Amino acid sequence: MSEKRSIIILIADDDAEDRMLVRDALEESRLKNSVHFVENGEELMDYLHHRGKYANSDEYPTPGLILLDLNMPKKDGREALKEIKADDRLKLIPVVVLTTSKAEEDILRTYDLGVSSFITKPVTFTSLVDVMKTLSKYWFEIVELPKL
Template sequence: MFELSQRVVLLVEDNADDELMTLRAFRKSNLHNPVVVVRDGAEALDYLFLQGQHAGRDPSIWPQVVLLDLHLPRIDGLEVLRRIRTHEQTRNLPVVILTSSKEERDLVEGYQLGVNSFVHKPVDVTEFFEAVRQLGMYWLVLNELPSTAATRKSA
């Protein structure tokens, strides 16, 4: 099992302000886990499937959780989720949609596609920090996952 500080977060976020706030919220919560930031859906899939600019990355570094925005350039978040859930190597990867979308259809489709959690980004900075802190505590500290080898084949 990974040490808590080695549990990687994949943050899929195209908004620089939301990225910065999320990273600050992790630091303020004393969650010092590595956070890999990708800025669009295509790059997220490249990272997960070790292709494109991420083809040479270390395949043993695997996210503990994906924080996924919905409104992304190139490939939207729901399509990223769809592709994550259709591949054996990523099917069980925890995915949390972290979005400003208030659309009921996004919520419904996210759960139909197998999202683990759907969280609206609070507008208030203090509430946003608290939401990210709670997400981090749950997914990085409290939640237990099977070992990487048991949940996915080598990419």
């Protein structure tokens, strides 16, 4: 059980308020995993490839799960997802889209690109906590993840 807790969660979201709410919801759900945040798709790819300010792989370890917003500046979540799933080293990392989008086109396109799950961001904090509890139970207690 302790091994499952060591999985790093990387959250890509450009909205500072959403990042704070997700962080608070994860704390509220008593998730023990380390959480790292990036603010756009370019930072996400820099983190995953250990480039620039993310060059230190001890400080910025490869995540076991990525929570991905779709609508971000510089490089959006769709572009980043396409790059992740095209990379042999990164494609095994489960990616969960967590976005305000409810567009059927986004749902279909992201699943076509290889997303593991698509979740529309809940509007209340209580609902977000419930989603984070369910996510953490599913990804860290039920599912067997590949060792990366």
